Amino acid sequence: MRYIIVGAGAVGGTIGARLHEGGHEVVLVARGAHLEALRARGLRFGTPEGVRTLRVPVAGGPQEVALRADDVLVLAVKTQDTAAALAAWAPRPVAGGGTAAERLPVVCAQNGVENERLALRLFREVLAMCVWMPSTHLEPGRVSAGGTPVSGVLRLGGYPSGTGGPRAAAIAADLAGSGFSAPVEAEVMGWKYTKLLGNLGNALDAVASGTGDAVLRELRERVTAEGVAVLAAAGVAHRDPAEQARTVRASLRLEPVAGEGRAGSSSWQSLARGTGSIEADHLNGEIVLLARLHGVAAPLNEALQRLAGEFARTGRAPGSLTGPELAALRAL
Known part of the structure; x- marks a missing residue:
């Protein structure tokens, strides 16, 4: 082939x-x-x-x-x-x-x-x-x-x-x-929905970065929990994210590559390259779509979808979310 x-x-x-x-x-x-x-x-x-x-x-x-x-x-x-x-x-x-x-x-x-x-x-x-x-x-x-x-x-x-x-x-x-x-x-799509839940934090990584920050960890947990609730409301089956993490850890470990510093998620990389587009509409936006179809709320996913799209369209640098913008996310 x-x-x-x-x-x-x-x-x-x-x-x-x-x-x-x-x-x-x-x-x-x-x-x-x-x-x-x-x-x-x-x-x-x-x-x-x-x-x-x-x-x-x-x-x-x-x-x-x-x-x-x-x-x-x-x-x-x-x-x-x-x-x-x-x-x-x-x-x-x-x-x-x-x-x-x-x-x-x-x-x-x-x-x-x-x-x-x-x-x-x-x-x-x-x-x-x-x-x-x-x-x-x-x-x-x-x-x-x-x-x-x-x-x-x-x-x-x-x-x-x-x-x-x-x-x-x-x-x-x-x-x-x-x-x-x-x-x-x-049933590989069950794994893809599990991966989708893990990708919901990509938009946050892209606009705010700072993976060790307690506030960002809290927001990541919230956006994922929101996604889990929406998939449940939509009747969408997925695997246990912890199971996926275990199977990945059993297969590979992360080691440095010469000349390559820390890079963020695929969404962070899109902003860093200035591509003008970002996949949040099909990650967080998938949760937003299902939430609207099934009559439930997904405010944090909706806000992150909007912010990531605005960053991509206007060429804002990854990680440049302002204090007031971060406070607005926490208030949702």
């Missing part, structure tokens, strides 16, 4: 790099300054074992890739970019006849729970992936992953349910042989 990594940032870049090092065919799809750096200098990939430069084939979009019947599309863009990416790739022709949407699987290696649903509107075969991977992309051409002895835990399964059959098993085997823990799960 050849892996087309659509979105070669922190998650996509790490998956692509590890698969490439594992001897698999990979194409990284990127844009802007990151694409230019990858073409000019290759991918600088850092792990606790060291930093190396990988010459992985790279493309700027579907028009630059001649698709084959053995291709796997790995979607690793932020959710706010999912619809556009799917629309661009779905109609592309595949050698031997048919389109990508008809013949190729798409793996949603993304936070949130909306991507698979969007993909299933266009693609016949959709696989869900719950990604737990400490990775960073702050500089064009460079990606790092601090997990060891594996870079991440990538739970894979079918969507809307099931194990995903032989295709998912084959993809999981390639990942497991390339530096990941990659269990196949029949």
Whole structure:
């Protein structure tokens, strides 16, 4: 199989790099300054074992890739970019006849729970992936992953349910042989809802930072508790977050990567790179949506969704939340 990594940032870049090092065919799809750096200098990939430069084939979009019947599309863009990416790739022709949407699987290696649903509107075969991977992309051409002895835990399964059959098993085997823990799960969406609860604090990390601050710890606990209550009201099943934490700790530990300082969540990284967008609408916003649909309140998630969006649109620096803004959050 050849892996087309659509979105070669922190998650996509790490998956692509590890698969490439594992001897698999990979194409990284990127844009802007990151694409230019990858073409000019290759991918600088850092792990606790060291930093190396990988010459992985790279493309700027579907028009630059001649698709084959053995291709796997790995979607690793932020959710706010999912619809556009799917629309661009779905109609592309595949050698031997048919389109990508008809013949190729798409793996949603993304936070949130909306991507698979969007993909299933266009693609016949959709696989869900719950990604737990400490990775960073702050500089064009460079990606790092601090997990060891594996870079991440990538739970894979079918969507809307099931194990995903032989295709998912084959993809999981390639990942497991390339530096990941990659269990196949029949109910992987339950894990993705669990991860969603853990991601609700990403917006707070992005706008306020200060992970050791007692006030921020209190707010993180509150925003997660709010999410748990909303999922219960909506009848959405999920796994125990403590179970997820235990399984991750059993698989990997975090170690420093040379030349890489502390980086925050994926949302913090979006603000630090000045991308102009942030995934809060599909993380905190998912809880807000379910709360409105089921007649319950989610005021803290709603406030964090609004604040994170305002930070992204106006270019505010990560962690620059003011004292009065923080006090307003605590008062909710």
